[in-house]
Amino acid sequence: MFDTVVIATDGSDSASRAVDVALDVAEKFDAEVHALYVVDRGDVAASPDELRKELVDALEAAAEEALDDVRDRTDGSVETAVRNGRPGAEITQYVEEVDADVVALGTRGRHGDHGFVLGSVAEAVVRRCDRPVLTVRQLDDAEVAAADA
Secondary structure, eight states: OOSEEEEEOOSSHHHHHHHHHHHHHHHHHTOEEEEEEEEEHHHHHTSOGGGHHHHHHHHHHHHHHHHHHHHHTOSSOEEEEEEEEOHHHHHHHHHHHTTOSEEEEESSOTTOOOSOSSOHHHHHHHHHOSSOEEEEOOOOHHHHHHHHO
16 A cells, blocks of 8 residues: 655654654555655745855754654665755655655644644645645643553
8 A cells, every 4th residue: 555655854853753653654564765854945045144054054964863863763774865945845746756655744843833733844745745645743741641551
């Protein structure tokens, strides 16, 4: 059913749970795993000129850390990629390029909860992607405690 799973991660807590769920799906279906991090050029463009190089370096370091985290969570192989651009569009394009059967991502990202049902990136992927999209929400402390019981 699922031969190729794409995990879109930004290293956030919400993405962390999505990584766990997606790796579980991939293991159950013996699927190929791709992990993708998108450096949001909108964040870079909005920063002061004198800070842009430092910001790009920090975002690229965060990308490698997030992708390493995905690799460290599984015994299987993981294809990784870093893209630059608008996250929703880049995720959707990557899913099409690798002919993925499903893409998984958290419902909230680095920018946190702004009172929306879905984060803007998750919403963009759900609206644009022609493949199944598995959105995984971050559990609150009470839900984590109940799940561990």
